[in-house]
Amino acid sequence: MSNQTDFLNRRLHSLLGVIPVGFFLLEHFYTNYFATQGKEAFEGAVNFLWGIPILRFLEIFLIFIPLIYHAFYGLYIVFRAKNNVSQFGTFRNYMFVIQRVTGVITLIFILWHLWQIWFQTFLDPTPTANELATETANILSNNITAILYGIGVISAVFHFCNGMWSFLVSWGVTVGPRAQLVSTWVWIVAFVVLSYFGISSIVAFHDPNFANNVSALQ
Amino acid sequence: MSEQTAVAEQQKTVHLIFTRQDGPDSKPYKEEFHVPYRKNMNVISAMMEIQRNPVNAKGEKVAPIQWESNCLEEVCGACSMVINGKPRQACTALVDKLEQPIRIGPMSTFPVIRDLVVNRGRMFDALKKVKAWIPVDGTHDLGPGPRQSATEQQWRYELSKCMTCGVCLEACPNVNDNSAFIGPFAVGQVTLFNAHPTGSLNKEERTEALISDGGLQQCGNSQNCVQACPKGIPLTTAIATMNREATKHMFKKWLSF
Numbered sequence: 001m002s003n004q005t006d007f008l009n010r011r012l013h014s015l016l017g018v019i020p021v022g023f024f025l026l027e028h029f030y031t032n033y034f035a036t037q038g039k040e041a042f043e044g045a046v047n048f049l050w051g052i053p054i055l056r057f058l059e060i061f062l063i064f065i066p067l068i069y070h071a072f073y074g075l076y077i078v079f080r081a082k083n084n085v086s087q088f089g090t091f092r093n094y095m096f097v098i099q100r101v102t103g104v105i106t107l108i109f110i111l112w113h114l115w116q117i118w119f120q121t122f123l124d125p126t127p128t129a130n131e132l133a134t135e136t137a138n139i140l141s142n143n144i145t146a147i148l149y150g151i152g153v154i155s156a157v158f159h160f161c162n163g164m165w166s167f168l169v170s171w172g173v174t175v176g177p178r179a180q181l182v183s184t185w186v187w188i189v190a191f192v193v194l195s196y197f198g199i200s201s202i203v204a205f206h207d208p209n210f211a212n213n214v215s216a217l218q
Numbered sequence: 219m220s221e222q223t224a225v226a227e228q229q230k231t232v233h234l235i236f237t238r239q240d241g242p243d244s245k246p247y248k249e250e251f252h253v254p255y256r257k258n259m260n261v262i263s264a265m266m267e268i269q270r271n272p273v274n275a276k277g278e279k280v281a282p283i284q285w286e287s288n289c290l291e292e293v294c295g296a297c298s299m300v301i302n303g304k305p306r307q308a309c310t311a312l313v314d315k316l317e318q319p320i321r322i323g324p325m326s327t328f329p330v331i332r333d334l335v336v337n338r339g340r341m342f343d344a345l346k347k348v349k350a351w352i353p354v355d356g357t358h359d360l361g362p363g364p365r366q367s368a369t370e371q372q373w374r375y376e377l378s379k380c381m382t383c384g385v386c387l388e389a390c391p392n393v394n395d396n397s398a399f400i401g402p403f404a405v406g407q408v409t410l411f412n413a414h415p416t417g418s419l420n421k422e423e424r425t426e427a428l429i430s431d432g433g434l435q436q437c438g439n440s441q442n443c444v445q446a447c448p449k450g451i452p453l454t455t456a457i458a459t460m461n462r463e464a465t466k467h468m469f470k471k472w473l474s475f
């Protein structure tokens with residue numbers, strides 16, 4: 001009998017990238033987008049999330065562990081490829097390389113982001129949504145930080161969208177060249193839309209008026 | 219007048235830069251040649267010219283360039299090498315269509331035996347591994363095989379054109395020393411034999427072998443193979459077809475525990 005661990009690991013990596021990691025990305029963007037409607041709206045969204053029972057448990061088993069697996073197996077994939085865009089400068093080959101580059105950027109960004117925001121709420125025994133919102137706005141009020149967050153968010157969105165394109169091929173959903181081309185366009189649109197949502201949230205937190213004014217933004 | 223002729227003469231040479239290697243373990247080095255131009259020359263005929271007069275650009279007499287070729291019409295795949303950065307067949311690489319100096323080297327994915335001669339043995343091992351054949355040998359007549367529809371035939375015909383030339387392996391970013399990936403062509407061959415009405419009787423076995431270590435899953439969708447394949451084989455369609463097959467196979471196996 002042949003050995004299929006390699007196959008199962010790779011498929012697991014692909015699946016976890018979508019469920020739950022990709023799903024979590026969408027949820028996270030959705031929650032953060034409330035920031036564009038002011039601090040209170042954001043706090044409401046946070047409190048809703050914090051109201052979910054066994055949240056820490058879900059965080060660990062539905063986000064951390066899958067994410068860590070996806071990240072580490074992903075790095076293993078990255079370092080095994082010999083990139084050759086200089087020889088084959090086709091669209092898909094560029095996507096192949098950018099997928100790997102954005103994967104690494106996203107990983108670094110997530111670690112930094114976790115350290116800056118999530119870890120603080122973890123240390124605080126009684127975090128409040130108000131503190132979280134103020135703290136986030138505080139961190140993002142710095143121009144450099146906001147720009148780096150922008151890069152991180154766009155990398156994550158790219159990695160998700162192009163990863164979805166790849167996922168559909170790797171599971172045999174989009175088989176022929178036409179289906180794959182349509183899928184390319186669908187995910188380009190998704191990339192633009194999600195980037196817009198992500199960047200808007202950063203801009204909202206970056207706004208000095210974030211904390212004091214709701215109507216100012218409307 | 220004579221000066222003009224001299225210039226014209228000079229222009230009528232082909233400038234070639236080879237990456238040479240004297241043996242499997244020796245160090246590669248570059249060597250340049252100027253060979254007289256003839257109309258409709260290809261890389262093979264330029265190398266034959268060097269064989270006739272093995273003198274390099276410095277005027278030194280050297281060992282002629284070693285290469286492999288058979289059919290000279292892009293059907294055997296023996297003459298694959300990297301020409302101006304692209305892996306392709308030397309016999310269909312027309313000098314008139316190439317930028318000079320023409321840079322020629324062996325395909326780096328394979329162990330070099332000498333100069334441009336490489337050992338493509340790993341490809342034949344891969345075909346054995348995925349059982350790329352239809353086992354119908356026996357001692358008695360099995361009668362005529364089942365009929366195939368025209369669409370099936372056409373699809374299989376495209377896939378059947380593979381000449382094991384190695385270009386798709388050279389083009390693939392995931393075929394290298396760090397990975398065990400057997401290469402895109404093997405996926406095409408499994409698709410070919412699984413799509414055959416008799417071959418499909420052993421479909422599971424091939425799929426199973428294709429998803430073992432170093433198999434199908436190592437594809438990262440750079441889609442270089444389909445661009446590079448000289449025979450225009452729909453490799454990425456074959457890969458996605460087998461991905462679908464593998465997905466089904468996986469669920470079927472789990473559900474039949």
Ligand code: SF4
Nearest residue numbers: 380381383384386447
């Ligand atoms: S699939 Fe194409 S590129 Fe690959 S070995 Fe066969 S003929 Fe060559």
Ligand code: FES
Nearest residue numbers: 290292294295309
């Ligand atoms: S000699 Fe057969 S393909 Fe070139």
